[in-house]
Amino acid sequence: MLRRILLRAFLGLSAAALVGVPSTVHAVDSATSFPTRPVRIVVPVAPGGSADKLARTLALRLGEKWHQPVVVENVVGASGTIGAAQVAKARPDGHVLLLGGEGVTLNASLFKTLPYDASQAFRGVSKAVVNPQILVVRPDLGVRGFQDYVALARRKPGEISLGLPGNGGIAHVAHEMLSRQLGIKVNYIPYAGGAPATVDLLGGHIDATLITLAAVTDYVRAGRLVPLAVTTPYRSKALPQVPTLAEAGATGFAVESWQGLLAPAATPTAVVERINRDVAAVLNEASTRSQLEEAGYVVVASSAQELDATLARDLPKNAAVIAASGIALR
Template identity: 40%
Template sequence: MKPLHADPTRRLALQALAALVGGSALPAAFAAPDYPSRPIRVVVPFAPGGTVDVVARMLTPAWGELLGQPIVVDNRSGAGGMTGADNVAKSPPDGYTLLAFHVGLTYGSALFKKLPYDVKRDFQPVGLLGATPSILVVNNKSPVRSVGELLALAKKDPGALNYASAGIGASSHLAVELLQVVTGARFTHVPFRGGAPAVTATMGGDTQMMVETSASVLPHIKAGKLRALAVTGESRLADLPEVPTMKEAGVADYVYTTWFGLWAPAATPAAIVQKLHQATQAALDKPATRQGLARAGVEVRHASTAEFEKLVHADVDKWSQIIKSAGIEPE
């Protein structure tokens, strides 16, 4: 017999029932009248300083105020986010251990042969947090000054240029894989244990380029340590009005944005999920949160738990097809 959480439809039905009947017919844990009664741990599966870490820490003060308990960010990097995600998947479904991740969570099943969790089965989506384009950057001392020059070098000597990423399966990994598929250029992947060390390597010249979320690289671009060649979204960034989009730079079929979200372990009671969702929506609407995320290049996005779950499941399927089409073999 399958465990209850293995059937998403049945899980959602049970959660809806729990929300309707509250504490009158179910244990107090399901009605969650006293939740939260102790600090909540938010696992960020990347090193401090990366975009997911920035987003989570921007929300922490508002979350703590709204929920009435301290929110502790726990950075557990490794394996492209898989280490931290697995920790949450195997945690008790009581609302005290949550996962902050980005669209990269949906890549795992196509990238790893032995993924220790199932994204559709083992996590309960809580809420969408925001979205941001990425920026194609090189070291500021690099002779490359345009996307065209970069692609010409990569095609002249395939694999000679190294690109940094936050790890296998990270957003910064798949962004370049997609670029290779679209352009035919070839780069060599150098994965790190998080976005911050990957950015540091690019600034130091250990790697030649990367495609990283704007929140992680904007400060270094403004400090003159990185050179922005293009923005991966549909439009230019207000903070970098002189930097073209990839389409404007000549790569017509390339658009890449990263969304961020919050998850709980599967089978977390619906009342707890709803309370977390409501707190998250309220936190995102606070002016201080919006302004802080905007400074980091992240645009606030709202979605119901059902809408967010639909997005997650659709992206699992979409990226599985893209990764397979790119010829990327699961590791």
């Protein structure tokens, strides 16, 4: 009797052990063979802006490395939450990724309800770059420096039309912080991304925009837009002549944004680490790094764990910023 009981126990343990083996093997195999089909990078803003440019640079290089198509898909709407929701609900195997940024954590406080839980829906893959935001105006506005901009905004409160690359995004938050610090008021015009805001600014339909520097570097160099200041506590190597806002008169002001890849939360760690290694290899290629830095990005190529830590830190921090700024999405 005892012998039969021990035999059953042994067979049960053996079966249980065998049940556990395939999942481990599968996780390793999935990372080794990844990707097994085309990969989608969802960009939750309009084509042509800095996020879109970064995504297309990564897609081209990763496609060459993976021998699979890497497709950039712009899914626009609701301040980026429609695209983010698609990724949050996607099959968690690494084949659908989000080109996201601080908007992921800002939207958690801006929207009363979201179709996903921002604190649980994603895991970091790589913080690819950090970016200065830059305040630029159209040349015929008659503004040649940041103090001219402040003087005009004070003289004509609410008359400067400032295009936003997204309602409630980092540019909105940063300019609202600036407005409160200096006692100025502008008329915010939200767009579905940086590219359409830039097009309207170049066309003279709006007066200014606060935008990721990499989206407008070429226009500044060509003299088609007038740069006033960058939001970071350091000047950009791409446009070293442009002062920081702190240097230009907004004492102590500093805002830095980031862009990178996120995956659905349940994506296996082995797959995330595989993508992270390949993204880092691509970003650290001399030609890619040079191309991105020339455009105004600051290449970071962080670990997945570093991006997870950023998300965890920024959720409560940005909630406090949103509450203090008084920004509300109507």
